[in-house]
Amino acid sequence: SQQGEEDPQALSIQEGENATMNCSYKTSINNLQWYRQNSGRGLVHLILIRSNEREKHSGRLRVTLDTSKKSSSLLITASRAADTASYFCATVSWAYSGAGSYQLTFGKGTKLSVIP
């Protein structure tokens, strides 16, 4: 089963508002990443937060991580119409049944619509 689960599945806001998306996961992780996907395109990496970090910022993005609750949130401040996209969290955890390496698995995503 997929490691991460985003919430909400869909979010619609007005331009200028903040958008918050949440991600919950099941097993211990090494790090958690957020990606963005514009319709019909490949995913683009936004930010990575390691398991020993609690918060990171990158431009208008703020990511938090609570390992005790196995959850993360992505905040986009002052949203723009160009932020309209799907956002995915991805967790990196040890793949016991794999090649003896870490494995990166994605959640189902949050579809964000920013209305001009």
Place this chain on the structure above:
Amino acid sequence: NAGVTQTPKFRVLKTGQSMTLLCAQDMNHEYMYWYRQDPGMGLRLIHYSVGEGTTAKGEVPDGYNVSRLKKQNFLLGLESAAPSQTSVYFCASSYGQGTSDSTGELFFGEGSRLTVL
């Protein structure tokens, strides 16, 4: 700099036919991945590779085979296509997995849309 290139971008197959999707990266990345994306399911890991000559199973490996004979290429094969394999396939590569000094950032191709009739 091309990044990650997938070929073909579109393909229609009949049930039982075989095909190979090619992924090529020019960033000298060690790690390469194949994902499939279906509506409402997000991205699911099919197979991955941690270096030339290595492959490993992901979340949904059944019905697929992979090979990494050259560091820059990662091939995904369907030996006998089934309608359930209709999907958009994404290849990705990374230098590391974010577990040490690497950023762990995945670079994605633009996807290959496969329809199996």
